[in-house]
Amino acid sequence: MKVKDFTSALEEIAPLNYAEGFDNVGLLVGDYNADVTKVLVCLDTTPEVIDEAVREGANLIISFHPIVFSGLKKITGKTYVERTVIKAIQNNINIYATHTALDNSFEGVNRGIVNQLGLKNAKVLIPKENAIKQLITYVPNNDAEKLKKALYAAGAGHIGNYDSCGYIIEGKGNFRPLEGSNPTIGNINTLEEVDETRIEVVVPQHKESNILKALFTNHSYEEVAYSLIALTNKNQYIGLGMVGELEEAMAEVDFIQYVKQKMNTPVIRHSRLLNKEIKKIAVLGGSGAFAIKNALNAGADAYITSDLKYHEFFSAEDQIILMDIGHYESEQFTINLISSYLKEKFSNFVVFNSGIITNPVNYS
Template sequence: MIVQDVINCLHDLAPLHYAEDFDNVGLLVGDKSMKVTNVLVTLDTLEAVVDEAIEKDCNLIVSFHPIIFKGLKKLTGKTYVERVVIKAIKHNIAIFSIHTALDNALQGVNDIICNRLGLVNKQILIPQTGTIKKLTTYVPKANAQELRAALFNNGAGHIGNYDSCSFNTEGMGTYRGNEESNPAIGEKGVLHEEEETLVSVTFLKHLESKVVSALFKTHPYEEVAYEITTLDNTNQMIGMGMIGELENPMPANDALSFVKTQMNASSIRHSELTDKPVKKIAVLGGSGAFAIGAAKGAGADLFITADLKYHDFFTAENQIVLADIGHYESEQFTKSFLVDYLSKKITNFAIILSVTNTNPVKYL
């Protein structure tokens, strides 16, 4: 297998199309056509991680966080980022980052947190917009069923728990080809009328190339008339954060102790505790201050995230308990999840969990 094969497996889990615009995901260092020896999975790619990859004969590092986040103007080894890139290139090691693509995935970072806490009735906290597209095309009535089947087989027509969804309207289409045309139905230079079916299907944006390819491959016309629009509908399957419920409510203090144990957190910074029991919990791995309003709006009793600032805690306003468990702590189980996922998909070589602790924050 080559690097791109591993990327394709990860793309099935968390398509990079849904990463945040500010992020830098994908293959950051290396050749996508390089044959893979072994894969090392880490949360951060530091020099020690590259050394570990060299020692364990891994020429691909799958990292949650991107080592290259802002543009590099020099590669002199002055910063830790430059040293990592130089060492990786020198030893022919590729580096791939998945970051916010996995944050936004239904079975991603926040689902991992929910599962560790045993939450049920899970939902996306902030559904992502602009991820659903609609294809409208016109096809001869006799070919409509075949075309719909081809579109469905390539991922179109999936809405929530339903598949093979489409809307169809029959009407009369007209066209006349010029001398350069080669009409599949009718004759060039002659106005033709054909009973057609308007076929309309929705699809997720990362499937656009597959859906359009299926359209052109299956449609009988020489010139295919079609439209693709982006819908404003929110996508309940993709987005930042999750919210779920404990099967048994807990007093706020007990809930925080439970979270500390389950998330293996050294400490928890939190807002003032409320008197009401904790039942509904919102989570957002990594820096999540921007989602406090969403957590409160969703009726969460507790919001678990990281990197909260002093003034963020005031916004709890005795409506919710805000808990900062630490950035690394909120995402630390991600690399084990990725190892398990890739190990089930790939048996050609070893998928190795990095033993390097990359947490830059230390506690007394």
């Protein structure tokens, strides 16, 4: 198996072009065509994790966080980032990071928190914008079915739990082939009128190149007439955070203890208690202060995230309980999510979790 086999499988649920613009995802160190011995999954790649990979004979590390986040101007071993990269290169270890690509996945980081807390009716908290386009094309009636099936097979018309979604209408098309053309239908310098089918399908952003390739490969005309239109619709199945509901409402104090237990966290920083029951919960793994308003607008009773600053707790406005459970703690179950997925995809290959706790925050 090659590195690209594992990364391509992971990108089926976490396409890299759904990562946030500030992020640095994908293969950070190594070669997509390198043969893989074993796969080590971790939250953070550190020099200690590289040593672990060497001991265990793994040459592909799938890391949630990218070890190289901003540009490196020197690699001298002065920082832990530089030491990690040097050690990886010296030992022919490939490092791949998924980060916000997995954050935005419906089956990603926040789904892991939702599952851990046992929340029901989960929906994306902040649906991603500019992630859907509409493809419109025209084809002779006799060729419409073949083209439609090819577009669907390439990923067009996929909306949530539905696929093969499209709209078709028949009508009349006309064109005149000019000198130099090689028309499938008609003659040079003769105006032609053809019974055509108009096909409309949605195009998920990460499938666009495959869908266009299918369009040009399977369309019967020499010159393909089509429109690809950006939509303002938000993709309800891609985006940051999630909101769901407990099976039964809990008192605030009971809920705090419940979160401590389920999320394996020793301490929770939270805003003022409001003496009301907790039922609807918003979650966002990692640093989530930017989504406080989204949690409020979603009608959540509590918002679970991390890295909240002092003044950000005032944003609760006595309407919601803000809960900071710690950055590492909010993302810790991501390791199992990634490894379980890869083990299912590659059942005859060794995929294992790092045994090193990389949380830089300690509690006394």
